[in-house]
Amino acid sequence: MDIKTLTFIVVGATFALYIGIAIWARAGSTNDFYVAGGGVPPVANGMATAADWMSAASFISMAGLISILGYDGSVYLMGWTGGYVLLALCLAPYLRKFGKFTVPDFIGDRYYSQTARTVAVICAILVSFTYIAGQMRGVGVVFSRFLEVDITTGVLIGMAMVYFYTLLGGMKGITYTQVAQYCILAFAYTVPAVFITMQMTGHFLPQTGFGATLADGSGLYLLERLDGLSTQLGFAEYTEGTKSGIDVFAITMALMVGTAGLPHVIIRFFTVPKVSDARRSGGWALVFIAVVYTTAPAIASITKVNILNTLNGPDQQGVLYENAPSWVNTWEKTGLIQWEDNNEDGRMFFSNDERNEMSVDADIIVLASPEIANLPNWVVALIAAGGVAAALSTSAGLLLVISSSVSHDLLKRTLMPNITDRQELLYARIAAGVAVLIGAYFGINPPGFVAQVVAFAFGLAAASFFPAIIMGIFHKRMNSAGAIAGMVVGIVFTLSYIIYFRFVNPAADTPENWLFGISPEGIGTVGMVLNFVVALVVLKFTKDAPEEIQEMVESIRYPKGSGAATSH
């Protein structure tokens, strides 16, 4: 069977499975949307959190970016896992004890202020919008390849599917759908990785395989060979990287701290029955995420070797275009691989100097990796299903955060308290529609690779929520004026910096012009520091938080007496 038919079957079957589980789980419980996770054991909740969390950025884009960036790509690996340590140790148990559902709820109550709540809602909306902009590109890449259409059409089809999926409604809250999505996503990610690792090194485990010697009898270590090839072709040495140390530091920090401040991830820890379960859920979530994240660098390095060998030939002289492997031709249709025969010798050549004739989009590398390695068609179809699962689970979750933030937190609770439930629902749908359209716009005109755009969302979360929540728990005198000033300064600074370098003056987006040499991806770290400093300075000149708030903070610091989470 050809790839296209197989993809339709596999993607269709998984889709039917999600909807089936959703209907089954729903029929079995009349529980409220939020309490759906209430009776779920921490292991399953951890798995669902992992699915919720791993988006198109993790699945489709990350290994490809590591493949291009080499060592510098480690920022994504450490950044998106290290945040769980912060989450499990510093936030999750306390937020669970606090017992409300959303981050704006915590901020509004802890800082006893409607203004603080509104600022938090606006930050949540900004973060989620940026995040979803990255997802749409990822969905578009999947559909453009497997339906063999150009990337714009792919984004539009993906957009329609995500919107439809979200409107089915409530599905996201059903933990078992996400457990299924995690299983498919992890299976689809690791199976091709095991195949390509065995092919390249004879090792079974990708995690150790990419440090092993090559199976071609040369006796060279894989990474040694890759470093050699990279230097020969004008790339930076794979295991060394080119970003400055301070930028690597800042991006990693922004991603870690941002993870701990992402509204749709934090929500997960409100729904477990006990404080001790909130701690355990964080641990299990990281175990399941690590399955994918420790495999990613193996896919990245092995596929890089495969790409160089199949485009340039084993002798690195270039391969005749008419002998090009089929994945080159199929991906050319999406416009994501291009070949310019500059020296008119009819051969393709991929390098990082004046000899280069290829442009290969980093976002295709994971999806193309089984084809590049000549794996059977069902493996190719499987990876498409995994990509769709990753993109759908996260986009749907984000759209729900956006629509409920707009309709419930912003309109109903602050601006228009008198609207009816029907109107509230209507506004929720409109907000989701607007979000998906904006996402589609940025999907067609991406301001960076999927993982980079998503990194901006983390920077915004790091600069706004994280300090407000941390001080809310660990600094009981912190007052509303300090927290509000901190959040506003943090997010305005970070957002302006990103917009300036990515949209207003992209020509200036070079290390010489960056503040302290920190790129827009890492600037959230500076925003976070500003947020802390501003809040502490304002606190010096204003009154401490009232006595009853300080007592409430005392009471969230130990587990005893935690009730079920309550709605407003």
Add this chain to the structure above:
Amino acid sequence: MAFESQDHAKAYWKENLSLMLKLLTVWFVVSFGFGIILVDVLNHITFFGFKLGFWYAQQGAIYTFIVLIFIYIKQMNKLDKKYKVEEE
């Protein structure tokens, strides 16, 4: 007041913070320390075909994070029992 005395409440919080800071120190050392700041130094050491700094950045840090969270879970459950503030 869930604690037996004000002193207990203070002592519980102090032990909690000290455990948290110890674990966060390890968190910082393996990721920002070994994986970023000291990466060039550690890269002189080869470890099963990996340069050690590179390995920490792409593998080792992640495994350490998992271990840290599970140590925290275990120690906090003990601490909750010691001060009798665990959940029923």
